[in-house]
Amino acid sequence: MAPLASKILDSLTILMMCTTALVSAAGALPSLEQQAGALLAWKASLSQQSQDALRSWRNISAPCRWQGIRCDGRRPVIAAISLPGIRLRGTLESLDFSALRTLVALELSHNELAGSIPVNIKLLKELHALLLHDNQIRGSIPPVLANLTKLRLLMLHDNQVSGEIPRQIGEMGNLVSLNLSNNYLVGPIPCEIDHLKHLLKLDLSSNDLSGPVSFSPANSSIKIL
Numbered sequence: 001m002a003p004l005a006s007k008i009l010d011s012l013t014i015l016m017m018c019t020t021a022l023v024s025a026a027g028a029l030p031s032l033e034q035q036a037g038a039l040l041a042w043k044a045s046l047s048q049q050s051q052d053a054l055r056s057w058r059n060i061s062a063p064c065r066w067q068g069i070r071c072d073g074r075r076p077v078i079a080a081i082s083l084p085g086i087r088l089r090g091t092l093e094s095l096d097f098s099a100l101r102t103l104v105a106l107e108l109s110h111n112e113l114a115g116s117i118p119v120n121i122k123l124l125k126e127l128h129a130l131l132l133h134d135n136q137i138r139g140s141i142p143p144v145l146a147n148l149t150k151l152r153l154l155m156l157h158d159n160q161v162s163g164e165i166p167r168q169i170g171e172m173g174n175l176v177s178l179n180l181s182n183n184y185l186v187g188p189i190p191c192e193i194d195h196l197k198h199l200l201k202l203d204l205s206s207n208d209l210s211g212p213v214s215f216s217p218a219n220s221s222i223k224i225l
Helices: 003-018 032-045 048-053 119-123 143-147 167-171 191-195
Strands: 069-071 078-082 089-091 105-107 112-114 129-131 153-155 162-164 177-179 184-188 201-203 208-210
Touching: 032 048, 032 078, 032 089, 048 089, 119 143, 143 167, 167 191
Parallel strands: 078 105, 089 112, 105 129, 129 153, 153 177, 162 184, 177 201, 184 208
Antiparallel strands: 069 078
């Protein structure tokens, strides 16, 4: 992960773990053991090498001590998963997002994850940072990502993502950094990106996008690549 992205992720996680603004999705919060069970089920779906890399993921009653897991400082729930660059091999499709809806950061970059981005990722409504770059993720960008209205960091670059950029991306009004570069995206750049008033960095390079840039960023400090 780039130093800037790492600093942003760390700052976001610390801020969100200290604030009282974090609220759960509708319904009761999942228990810590439910969340640990969901992660253990996902671990079991990964390659043997990946399971070996997650050898600390064993005691279901103490997931806050597991590698890459950060828990909320005020309540017993998991707030962040950060597992970059440990050669995880598998998919996200076996990950039970309904049990992890308290997540504010999901960092799985620089691994060997394949498959598509599951539609159920829409359940992570508290998410502020989604970093899945430098994997082997295929398929299209699901329009339901627009449900993640608190998202500030979206990094999907250096994958094998295809299809068009969904217009719904313009509904993610809190985005600060959006990187979709080095994929197989096609079609026009949606003008709805113009709605992202907080955007500071946009990278759509090394795709097969067509047509002119049909939006004018309101923020004059935005860096477009």
